Amino acid sequence: MRTTVAIAALVLVLTACGDDGGPSTAVDRADPGAAGGATTAPSRPTGSPASDGPVRSRSLATVMDVGGGAKLCLGPVAESYPPQCGGPRITNWDWSTQRGTFEAQGDVRWGTYAVTGTWDGTAFTVTEAVPGALYDPAPDEKSPLPEPSRDYSQAEAETLATDLGSWLPGVQGAYADGEGHVLVDVVHDDGTLQGYLDRTYGADVVVVTSALVDA
Structure with a gap:
């Protein structure tokens, strides 16, 4: 009888300890390299972040139109004629307002511009485009890169x-x-x-x- 009572009491104590709202053994922490306890891996981004307000191109960008609408090339541009590049769609580009600032070959039109507008995560809406010939950028003073916190070969x-x-x-x-x-x-x-x-x-x-x- 004493043994049965003791076991029942122990079960009650363990049950109470498990329901007291204390900390879980899993730690809800974004940094997988943080010290102490288990970690939760951060969620992988699935899309390009939209801008909260107006944005501009860091440097001159190529606007390219091969017949299906203008695209904003912000990455490498192949040095062919006409050049080749890819990028997000520009929702409201109007070549008629850019006369004398672009080249054309057949249905292909392209030019370089410093653009300002908004970014919704998939497409760019332009509010201002300064042709490359008129663009006077400020000196780009690059800061040294910080020391990486982990060593990778x-x-x-x-x-x-x-x-x-x-x-x-x-x-x-x-x-x-x-x-x-x-x-x-x-x-x-x-x-x-x-x-x-x-x-x-x-x-x-x-x-x-x-x-x-x-x-």
Whole structure:
């Protein structure tokens, strides 16, 4: 009888301890490299972040139209004639307002512009376009890159660059710089992509450069 009562009491104590609202063994923390306890991996971004307000191209961009509507080329442009490039759609481009500022061959039209407008995550709406011939950019003073918080070999960094180039939303290019960083160019980032990459691979390992910046 005493043994039965003791076991019943122990069961009650353990049940009460499990229902007291205390901390779970799983830690809800975004940084998989944080110390202590289990971690929850951050959610992978599935789209290019939209802009909260007006944005502009960081440098001159090529507007390309091969007959299906204008696109904003913010990445590499093939040096052919006519040139070849790809990018997001421009919702409201009007070539008739840009006379004398672009070239044409058949149905293909293209020109370089410093553009300002809005970005909804998939398309760009232009509010101002300054032709390249009239664009006078301010000097670009680049700051030195911060020391990466984790050590990756060159081979690991190159593998990471290849992986990011295959899925990161809006990616225009990714490569390892040979100094422990992976440099990634994207159409637009408001900090969302950089934050995910910092939490996933370590702070300042992957450095994101956004082609569209706050105007």
